[in-house]
Amino acid sequence: MRTAYGVETVRAAERELMARLPEGALMQRAAAGLAAACADLLGRVYGSRVVLLVGSGDNGGDALYAGARLARRGAGVSAVLLAPERAHAGGLAALRRAGGRAVGAEAAGELIERADLVLDGIVGIGGKGGLRPEAEPLAGAVARARAAVVAVDLPSGVDADTGEVRGTAIRADLTVTFGTHKPGLLIDPAREYAGSVRLVGIGLELPAEPELEALQHADVARLLPVPAAESDKYRRGVVGIAAGSARYPGAAVLAVAGALRGGAGAVRYVGPAGQAVIARFPETLVSDRGPEHAGRVQAWVVGPGAGDDAATVAEVLAADVPVLIDADGLRLAEPSAVRARRAPTLMTPHAGEAAALLGVERNEVENGRLSAVRELAARYGAAVLLKGSTTLVADAGGGPVRVNPTGTSWLATAGSGDVLSGLAGSLLAAGLSAVDAGSAAAYLHGLAGRFAADGAPVGAHDVAERIAAAWRDVVRG
Numbered sequence: 001m002r003t004a005y006g007v008e009t010v011r012a013a014e015r016e017l018m019a020r021l022p023e024g025a026l027m028q029r030a031a032a033g034l035a036a037a038c039a040d041l042l043g044r045v046y047g048s049r050v051v052l053l054v055g056s057g058d059n060g061g062d063a064l065y066a067g068a069r070l071a072r073r074g075a076g077v078s079a080v081l082l083a084p085e086r087a088h089a090g091g092l093a094a095l096r097r098a099g100g101r102a103v104g105a106e107a108a109g110e111l112i113e114r115a116d117l118v119l120d121g122i123v124g125i126g127g128k129g130g131l132r133p134e135a136e137p138l139a140g141a142v143a144r145a146r147a148a149v150v151a152v153d154l155p156s157g158v159d160a161d162t163g164e165v166r167g168t169a170i171r172a173d174l175t176v177t178f179g180t181h182k183p184g185l186l187i188d189p190a191r192e193y194a195g196s197v198r199l200v201g202i203g204l205e206l207p208a209e210p211e212l213e214a215l216q217h218a219d220v221a222r223l224l225p226v227p228a229a230e231s232d233k234y235r236r237g238v239v240g241i242a243a244g245s246a247r248y249p250g251a252a253v254l255a256v257a258g259a260l261r262g263g264a265g266a267v268r269y270v271g272p273a274g275q276a277v278i279a280r281f282p283e284t285l286v287s288d289r290g291p292e293h294a295g296r297v298q299a300w301v302v303g304p305g306a307g308d309d310a311a312t313v314a315e316v317l318a319a320d321v322p323v324l325i326d327a328d329g330l331r332l333a334e335p336s337a338v339r340a341r342r343a344p345t346l347m348t349p350h351a352g353e354a355a356a357l358l359g360v361e362r363n364e365v366e367n368g369r370l371s372a373v374r375e376l377a378a379r380y381g382a383a384v385l386l387k388g389s390t391t392l393v394a395d396a397g398g399g400p401v402r403v404n405p406t407g408t409s410w411l412a413t414a415g416s417g418d419v420l421s422g423l424a425g426s427l428l429a430a431g432l433s434a435v436d437a438g439s440a441a442a443y444l445h446g447l448a449g450r451f452a453a454d455g456a457p458v459g460a461h462d463v464a465e466r467i468a469a470a471w472r473d474v475v476r477g
């Protein structure tokens with residue numbers, strides 16, 4: 001499991017550790033890891049041209065000490081000081097002793113243009129809001145340069161706790177972060193600014209419960225259901241799909257396609273698209289009666305392509321088994337009926353649907369994904385999976401939010417969400433908790449999307465067909 005901790009937690013752990021260590025020891029650990037990552041990136045340090053962008057805090061201090069280490073190995077190092085009188089004094093002295101030099105911001109443009117490597121030490125976890133006006137031109141110069149860009153701890157200008165980017169921020173090829181990942185490094189839009197991320201341990205002792213966690217292959221492998229020898233289809237779980245309409249039969253077919261690959265023992269379909277479903281997937285148990293009379297079901301998926309069928313949504317919500325609500329179902333579900341449920345509920349909106357549920361603009365959700373998913377989970381008393389560039393899953397009762405690391409932009413294709421809801425519903429029927437079902441499904445779905453796309457556009461059915469390959473990949477490790 002990869003974890004991320006917020007700024008307040010990092011600060012507390014830092015204070016605790018600093019009290020036990022000689023002054024400056026933590027910064028030296030950070031700078032040593034940073035310099036090593038820069039050296040790896042450069043390949044040959046001797047003779048390379050390195051530019052440090054140095055703000056007024058300890059983030060700039062890290063850059064200066066790392067610059068000193070590179071200068072001692074023969075790099076030509078220039079530090080651009082944004083606030084010369086407030087630059088980290090010890091770091092600056094170390095750089096000068098090592099043969100590096102410091103210049104004012106006016107010299108930055110030309111230096112950056114000729115640099116092999118730029119270190120962004122403008123601001124780290126002490127940053128508030130986007131970059132300040134005096135730092136903005138540097139971001140422009142960095143974006144135009146051919147140099148590799150390494151962000152110190154975080155790309156300057158992104159919000160460490162939420163992943164929000166207000167205004168200009170530095171775009172890095174690599175972010176070297178200290179002690180722990182910060183939530184912003186794993187959540188879009190900030191994640192895109194970070195490039196690849198390298199974690200340098202500095203000995204922080206962090207609490208057991210992180211802010212954010214990202215499942216890895218081994219975590220998902222542990223969650224996936226494995227049928228025992230004596231399992232019959234009912235023990236493996238039956239998932240009910242109440243989806244599709246005369247107008248949108250495809251949503252039903254795709255949700256069933258996802259459900260069939262999710263480990264449930266059987267898939268039961270209820271709704272007006274039965275013929276289309278059975279033609280494509282003859283193994284489906286099709287019923288033309290409502291959910292209540294459809295027979296035994298261990299979890300329901302309701303909503304994909306449901307049009308305006310509010311009665312079916314209400315009927316499913318009244319069932320005392322786990323329910324996944326997606327697409328039209330999100331609009332049709334009575335909030336009070338969702339809150340009143342005792343069995344687990346998983347809601348799976350994309351940003352537009354989440355915005356409608358919260359009564360805000362879509363870009364507010366896209367720019368503040370973490371707070372949006374938490375807010376929805378709290379309001380509905382349900383687990384919420386917020387789809388998108390970085391899919392997030394929050395539990396009804398708070399706790400760490402799961403962030404999916406396998407997403408790919410190729411998944412932004414019509415019907416892909418229907419496949420995901422079928423898959424997650426199937427895992428719910430197999431007995432996973434709402435958060436585990438949602439995050440394991442997002443993981444497999446993302447991986448299947450990558451396998452299917454392999455660098456080219458894909459349709460939702462291609463993704464469904466590669467779920468088995470993703471499952472195998474996860475289980476085989």
Ligand SMILES: NC(=O)C1=CN([C@@H]2O[C@H](COP(=O)(O)OP(=O)(O)OC[C@H]3O[C@@H](n4cnc5c(N)ncnc54)[C@H](OP(=O)(O)O)[C@@H]3O)[C@@H](O)[C@H]2O)[C@@H](O)CC1
Pocket residue numbers: 010011014026027030055056057058059060061062122123124125126127128129130131132135152153154157178179202204
């Ligand atoms: N935690 C750890 O364990 C360790 C932490 N370490 C390092 O310390 C870093 C944190 O250092 P920090 O606390 O000094 O804050 P930092 O990020 O340098 O920024 C504060 C300065 O930036 C300014 N500023 C603010 N917003 C701005 C903006 N939008 N645009 C431009 N400027 C802005 C602000 O100015 P002021 O408001 O004072 O005018 C203030 O002077 C951390 O990220 C890591 O790199 C490692 O060395 C070792 C272990």
Ligand SMILES: [K+]
Pocket residue numbers: 059120121122123124151152153154155156
């Ligand atoms: K930075």
